Amino acid sequence: MKKLGILVALLGAIIIFSNKIYYPSLPIDSITQKEAIRKINTSSNDLVELSKDHNATWYITAISTMGIQKVDADIQQLMKNEGWVFLEKEGGGLFFEKNEERTIITTEMWTKQYVLIQVPARIKQ
Numbered sequence: 378m379k380k381l382g383i384l385v386a387l388l389g390a391i392i393i394f395s396n397k398i399y400y401p402s403l404p405i406d407s408i409t410q411k412e413a414i415r416k417i418n419t420s421s422n423d424l425v426e427l428s429k430d431h432n433a434t435w436y437i438t439a440i441s442t443m444g445i446q447k448v449d450a451d452i453q454q455l456m457k458n459e460g461w462v463f464l465e466k467e468g469g470g471l472f473f474e475k476n477e478e479r480t481i482i483t484t485e486m487w488t489k490q491y492v493l494i495q496v497p498a499r500i501k502q
Contacts, residue, residue: 388442400488403427404495405435413437417491423451436494437487447482448492452482459500 399464400410405428407414417425417437427435441447452471453463461473461480469484485493 404485404493413491423447423453427493429498431498433494433498434500436496438455438492438494440490441491445492447468448494452484452494455496456482456500461500 400414400498403410403413407428414425416427419441424436424438427437428476431434438448438451449466449471456463456473457472459475461475464474464479466472469486471482471484473480473482480497482497482500483495484494487493
């Protein structure tokens with residue numbers, strides 16, 4: 378009986394580890410933690426698209442040794458490429474303006490190593 382308990386615990390640990398369910402849940406229903414980690418680990422890009430719907434495009438990025446400043450710089454470059462001008466940062470929000478329209482790009486620490494970025498759909502069509 379003790380061996381069966383150990384076997385069940387080991388099997389459970391393998392399932393948890395292989396499916397990355399020890400990571401926090403994502404604010405995106407269309408992708409799992411395992412898929413998100415796979416996408417970031419197999420990409421050569423700093424910002425990796427996770428999901429896109431009619432409301433937003435979600436990205437993930439790894440925190441480098443340069444920290445959150447690198448993440449902010451990458452977001453600013455992404456927005457600059459779309460014609461938006463950076464205004465300011467408040468907490469996890471980066472504020473931009475284009476043709477007298479303002480928008481906010483939000484960032485969220487998902488884990489100590491990864492940041493999630495939400496870009497409103499109207500920015501990246």
